[in-house]
Amino acid sequence: MTAITIRNVPEEVRAELAARAERSGRSLQEYLLGELSHLATRLDPADWLAAVAREAREGGAVLRVDTILDDRDADRR
Template sequence: MPISITIRSVPDDVRDELAARAARSGRSLQEYLVHELTRLAGKRPIDDVLDGIRRRAEHFPPIDREVVLDIIAGGRE
């Protein structure tokens, strides 16, 4: 069941920008904010993404920079 959220002390310029974006998208400010909050909640935080990359990278052997540069140079020849 949906609940209500109150956000206090939103600066006027922020409210005006959000209202303008809502109008451009053809939504009310309420609809626009629910849409944006839903979209935001569906995204993985960047720290979680980076942690996952680091965990997967642990399973690969380290790569020597010079070896990579030699392979690139060889491919260019």
């Protein structure tokens, strides 16, 4: 596995992240790895817009309201 170093993190940011890690019962390293993994699985907004534009050009996309709301809520979990 590769190591990542982040320099010049403000103390208040580090403290908040450490508090979140503690509340979740994980070490700071475990917590940050989980957050980075989650971030890496999210679709980039620019890629999403490009996919929507491509689908619209190729005949249009039919999106149901429940699908839109489910996708929106997935990012809030």
